[in-house]
Amino acid sequence: MRLHFVGLLLAVTAFATEEIEVLPMMEDTTVVTKADSEGWVAVTNKTQKLDDVSSVDIAKEKRRQRMENKEKEKSEEEPPEDTKVDTITVKGAVLQGQVSELTADYLEFNLIYGKGNIQIKYDDIEQLSTEHQYHIFYKGKETTGQIVAIKEHAFLVIKHGDIEETVQISNIDRFLISTRENDSLENQFRNLSPYTRGNVDIGLEYESGTNVKHKASATIHLERKMMQYRSTFDLDYNYETTKTSGSPDQLNKNDYTLFFEQDYYLSKGDFVFGQLGFDFDEPRGIKGRAYPAIGAGHRFGESRDTWIQIKGGGGYVHERFFEYPNNSYFSGFMGVGASYKFENRSPI
Known part of the structure; x- marks a missing residue:
């Protein structure tokens, strides 16, 4: 009976040895994995005995890998956050954010590093350029594009494609964010009926x-x-x-x-x-x-x-x-x- 027990132990050890894979890791770490019938593996460190890897360990590892896969799929599906910024230079100070309103007398700017809007008079604006696209209505006409410059504190230079167009600020009836930037129902309605x-x-x-x-x-x-x-x-x-x-x-x-x-x-x-x-x-x-x-x-x-x-x-x-x-x-x-x-x- 004793010889038979030793032979059985050697057989089990030999079978387990065929399933062991040693993966090189960091200098002081060795990870041992044990596969089940579905190809899932349980991970243990070098101080843990192989026989200590139980079905519970394998189940935990399955759950961890499923969570990692879900997070990976979610990150691939989510679009990148909007990193566009508008830049305005006022009395030598460079501000970044987004133009929120434009009237005949002033411009409202929403800063990216604060809350609320600030009003800026055109006489104080030295430079203005936007990465966002805006829908501008003026004198019965309309144009959509990015602002690339302000001239003489009274004119905006709008660029759409390779075309640049100069619009007098006092002639602007409505200034809206483009539906390409914000496709919400409210913004679509504003662009559809701007006046x-x-x-x-x-x-x-x-x-x-x-x-x-x-x-x-x-x-x-x-x-x-x-x-x-x-x-x-x-x-x-x-x-x-x-x-x-x-x-x-x-x-x-x-x-x-x-x-x-x-x-x-x-x-x-x-x-x-x-x-x-x-x-x-x-x-x-x-x-x-x-x-x-x-x-x-x-x-x-x-x-x-x-x-x-x-x-x-x-x-x-x-x-x-x-x-x-x-x-x-x-x-x-x-x-x-x-x-x-x-x-x-x-x-x-």
Whole structure:
């Protein structure tokens, strides 16, 4: 029995020796691998006995290699991060980042090593070049390319392919990142309709208590600005009822206002306009009120989002009522409006 045991041990040792592969590694390290039937290997260091490599070790090694393969495949599928930068020289200082907005009076720049945008006046810009591509709309035309230079603090040199084109900054109506750089749905819509923007707000409200109230409201604002022309459309609607126990519904609000205005700019801030408004208000008995008007105004402001505007003129009003005779008269008016966009930015 003893000789038979030794022979069996030698046979096992011989079989294991055929499966052992010694791989040279670093100077002080030797790695021994043991293969299973699927070709997977378990790794052990030089101080670990071969018989200590169990099926658990092999399973762990399989899992590790699967994770490595997944990470490798993931890294191959992921596109490289955007490393494009725009470069601008301001009073001798070289800044890197991306142009975020361009108006007739200033340029906004988003730095790669900080948060928020900075406003830079064109008189302070010495050099400007971009690696990003931009979609620029000016004087009813459009071009897409990279900015390669700024001339006389008033002209941009745009390069697309082998063609260079000079665009006067004051003629630019809209400046957008190209869809080649940003293919998001929002940016595609902006590039598709660059001159128009707006907002829609819809509200529904239900109150339950001593009285039950139903409320609905809708607001639409659209604005189109192209060259010297600006068009504005507004719709405002409100509806509200109140129900008290033992009594019928009471109509509190059922009104809407339509308003359209067309402006023509004679200069940077001066404009003339024509407008048309219409009101309906059932609780107040107004079946319809129309009020066309013409006039002139002036807008103070540095951008399309930040401004103060005054205007005045004359018009004609025609009113129709549910229970009273119609009424018509001439009118004069003066109005003041303002807009301010809150942003995280600093002037420079």
